[in-house]
Amino acid sequence: MKKYNVQNYIRYKEDLEVTLKLIPKKEFHEYTRTELTTVFLPLVENIARKFSTTQQASGVMTINDLIQEGAIGLQASVDRIEWQTIHDSDDKEKTLKSFFAKRIRGAIRRAIDINRGDMRIPEYKLNDIRKNFGKDRKIVQTFFNQVFMSIDENFNDEGDNPLFQVPDKSEPYNIALLNAYLLGIMKEHLTDKEYDVLRMSYGLDCDKHPAKDIASKLGIDGVSNYVRVSELKKSAIEKLVDNVSPDQVIDYL
Structure with missing residues (x-):
């Protein structure tokens, strides 16, 4: 994963969350x-996350840079809104998002082109590369399997764990940041119940809860309610594997 200023990113997320709460709905x-x-x-971050931040794809630009360039594109597009078109639309929010998204992507792509270098790969060829000959789903599956398996593993003796027998020379992830990123992906693709089941099962923003406690908190009744929780957990992970783009997780592998 390309290095970037994690503290700046966290500060940006916190400031944005506070600011959004202060803006009244209208x-x-x-x-x-x-x-x-x-x-x-x-919306800017959502779009920026879909761009690869590998050295070959975006040069020296990090995810912070992509968000910044996307925000500049958003600000420029706000000045170009044709409000009559928005008023005539049946779904004003969808029309605005479509209008902004096109210009945000354009701003990010232009910034990448400037910072990536001299070599240019045709768009159709980039799409072929991204498809990875049908291996995209395996990439996403590997990511979630590694994350959730590592959370679930509980070996008393590190010598019994085959994972500890392979020397890991990589730098450790920022767990708080990774958890926040997981929660964001889960919120985007899962139902509220599936989201809460995974969140509490793996303790992403709370203590880990056993299945029976989760069933009680979510109002899942029945003698075998813990089985239903396990089913929800499994289906939620499968839904993430099926719906999350490889570009969103490949930098964590």
Whole structure:
């Protein structure tokens, strides 16, 4: 994973969360320029996360840089909104997101082109590379298997764990950041119940809970309610594997 300033990223996320809570809900045309830009900043990160941050793909740019360039593109697009088109739309939010997304992607791509170097790979060839000959799902599956297996493993003696027999020279992940990233992906793709089951099962933002406690908290009744929790956990992980883009997880492998 390419190095970037984790503290700056965490500070940005915290500041954005606080700021969004301070902005009152109203019609889109009633927002000020700054408010409208802020409201759609989460869209910027969502799009930026879909770009690979490998050296070959984006040069020296990190995820922080991609978010910054996307935010610049968002701000420029706010000034170019044709409000009559928005008013005539049946789904104003969807129309705005579509309008912004196109320009955010363009801003990020232009920044990548400037910083990546002289070699240019045609877009169709990049798409073929990204498809990875059908191995994309395996990449995502490997990521979630590694993450959730490592959380579940509980060996009393490290000598009994085959994972400890292979020397790991990589730098450790920032667990808080990884958990926050997992929660964001889960929130995007899972139902509320599936989200809560995984969150409490693996203790991503709380203590780990046994299946019976989770069933009780979520109102899952029945003698075998813990079995239902296990089923929800399994189906939630499968849903993540099926729906998460490899670009969102490959840097963690």
